[in-house]
């Protein structure tokens with residue numbers, strides 16, 4: 541039997557099939573139908589499901605279940621997305637709607653929790669008992685591995701470390717609260733700040749900083765300082781063995797990782813700092829993690 545997983549993001553819906561050896565045997569993606577309502581999202585997911593089965597030459601009967609990763613808080617037991625601001629999903633009964641369409645058992649998980657599961661199962665967090673996955677993209681996501689298992693929140697809502705408040709009364713976050721880590725440490729922050737210097741997108745800011753542009757260098761320095769404070773707070777809270785960082789900004793390689801490690805070390809309470817590494821499951825982490833929780 542195989543499992544199907546979705547990673548529903550505000551730009552694209554990615555989907556894939558994981559075989560019994562936990563190998564991703566095929567994947568596809570389609571644009572997220574922004575502004576067209578929940579049923580349009582279910583229709584895209586259904587189309588992806590059919591396309592995947594066709595490509596993998598599998599029948600519907602060979603799929604044991606479906607997992608769905610979403611960028612927001614979830615009621616795991618009932619498969620309801622409580623708040624995913626980037627999707628405009630609020631109290632959306634995603635498992636029920638997908639089940640109606642696919643007639644398969646459905647599980648729902650936060651996207652960063654899915655990435656943490658994937659990294660713990662097959663990637664950079666493999667073998668750890670206490671570790672943290674942080675995804676840096678449009679938002680900041682986080683998944684915690686505690687005692688060798690994904691911690692899904694004390695009340696079953698998952699965890700939302702991207703919304704820990706870094707600045708009192710600071711920048712407005714997409715969640716409506718001011719000063720969240722997400723408003724300072726997501727790639728979106730680099731893009732927004734870079735726009736005032738005519739730079740277009742986080743990658744352009746990073747490339748300009750690499751090339752020695754003074755404005756971009758200052759933006760990048762401030763970003764690393766905020767991200768360092770954020771990670772140091774997580775280290776001081778959990779004393780994890782390892783933190784894995786995922787997302788497009790990791791493409792900056794040692795230009796990001798070296799000053800970041802030094803910054804966290806300065807703010808770390810403990811004598812030694814945990815390892816801070818780049819995630820290895822990459823863009824597929826959300827799909828893989830979603831498949832791993834599929835019934």
Ligand code: BGC
Pocket residue numbers: 610611612613650651652653675678679680681682700702714722
């Ligand atoms: C959401 C998280 C999500 C993260 C990354 C945040 O805005 O609140 O649930 O994991 O974005 O997508």
